[in-house]
Amino acid sequence: VFCEADIEHVVLTTESIQDNPLVRLHSECITGDVFSSLRCDCGEQLHQSLQQIASSKNGLLIYFTNHEGRGIGIGNKIKAYALQDQGFDTVDANHQLGFPTDVRDFKVAKDIFDFFGVQTIRLLTNNPEKIRHMTEMGINVSETLSFAIAPNPHNESYLSTKKKKLGHL
């Protein structure tokens, strides 16, 4: 557990960590991770990551506990879901609530990588923005591994918005 002000982030690692580990920067999503909601692909990404990290024998997953709803919190995310039911997409719904597209902060990852002596990582993500966050904090990304998630009728438009508006793979 890594503390950042009053926030506790959770790091799950393989038995040992060498440089260039397989890394997942996972943003908390109670609905997807815990309750298997079909509205997003977070739970599936979490489980695919854990499997791939475990078989890599050199990897870690950082679970950002303050990233719910791209940083707006669970209460606001549920409000955003209500707006999505009225026809707003995931990005516009956040704007309607007065939030920017993404309010997540990845800074604590640098302290975590320093703690493990990691300077270069292989990143599991569909979000090219995360590569930029890592590069800006001085972490080299040697490789990006994306997820192939099969859409379901409940998350199809959410996944396509992430692709069109947020540049996701």
Ligand SMILES: [Zn+2]
């Ligand atoms: Zn989610």
